[in-house]
Amino acid sequence: MSNSTQNANTMSNSTQNALPMSNSTQNANTMNNSTQNALPMSNSTHNALPMSNSTHNALPLSNSTQNANTMSNSTQNANTMSNSTQNANTMSNSTQNANTMSNSTHNANTMSNSTHNALPLSNSTQNANTMSNSTHNTLPMSNSTHNANTMSNSTHNTRPMSNSTHNANTMSNSTQNANTMSNSTHNTLPMSNSTQNANTMSNSTQNANTMSNSTHNALPMSNSTQNALPMSNSTQNTILRTITSTIRKRGLSFSNIQS
Numbered sequence: 001m002s003n004s005t006q007n008a009n010t011m012s013n014s015t016q017n018a019l020p021m022s023n024s025t026q027n028a029n030t031m032n033n034s035t036q037n038a039l040p041m042s043n044s045t046h047n048a049l050p051m052s053n054s055t056h057n058a059l060p061l062s063n064s065t066q067n068a069n070t071m072s073n074s075t076q077n078a079n080t081m082s083n084s085t086q087n088a089n090t091m092s093n094s095t096q097n098a099n100t101m102s103n104s105t106h107n108a109n110t111m112s113n114s115t116h117n118a119l120p121l122s123n124s125t126q127n128a129n130t131m132s133n134s135t136h137n138t139l140p141m142s143n144s145t146h147n148a149n150t151m152s153n154s155t156h157n158t159r160p161m162s163n164s165t166h167n168a169n170t171m172s173n174s175t176q177n178a179n180t181m182s183n184s185t186h187n188t189l190p191m192s193n194s195t196q197n198a199n200t201m202s203n204s205t206q207n208a209n210t211m212s213n214s215t216h217n218a219l220p221m222s223n224s225t226q227n228a229l230p231m232s233n234s235t236q237n238t239i240l241r242t243i244t245s246t247i248r249k250r251g252l253s254f255s256n257i258q259s
Helices: 238-249 254-258
Strands: 009-012 014-018 036-037 040-050 055-058 063-071 080-082 086-088 109-112 115-118 125-128 137-138 145-152 153-157 177-181 185-187 204-212
Touching: none
Parallel strands: 009 109, 009 145, 014 137, 014 153, 036 055, 036 086, 040 063, 055 137, 063 080, 109 177, 115 153, 115 185, 125 145, 177 204
Antiparallel strands: none
């Protein structure tokens, strides 16, 4: 996703995982009984706000900065931490563990007992504050900010996303908001210009509020605002653009390929 925004606040019983991110920022303050580890990150800042009973793992980070205040029984390096330990290897100019996230914002509000999975993000921002009894794992992310507010006992997984706000692969220009979701599973695959979970979605926006005990999955959508099946004539076709780009890089054209 490019130029997208996603809010995620008030999540309980969740686990948040994020893969390689570069140029990202995460704040983590007021964490109790949590463990934070960081994985390879480049050009990002990692900060965490009030978290209780959560696990935050991060591996080698490059060019990153990690700050944590008022953390008890956690594994993060910061200020005002009691009974905490943090492991950080090769961190420089990085804020959060994530994979390939740039120019994206991921936020979630009022989600309990839900599973939020997201794939590679680029240029994304995610905030995580006030997390209790949660596990927050993130890998290398680029140009992203990861923040989480009020998350407890939830599972939030994210993998490499490009220009996306929600969990998905190859998402650009999309925005997704999820408020008051309990006991639900929200999974999303490659999306472009989309706001909801889906595969190969372009120019689409979807918001989901007050969902309980539900499973929300979406397939490829183009130029739509709701879940839909594969559609053609989309504004941004990631696959076609990739194939066209590859052909041009090799000095080929459609005409001589046919011949």
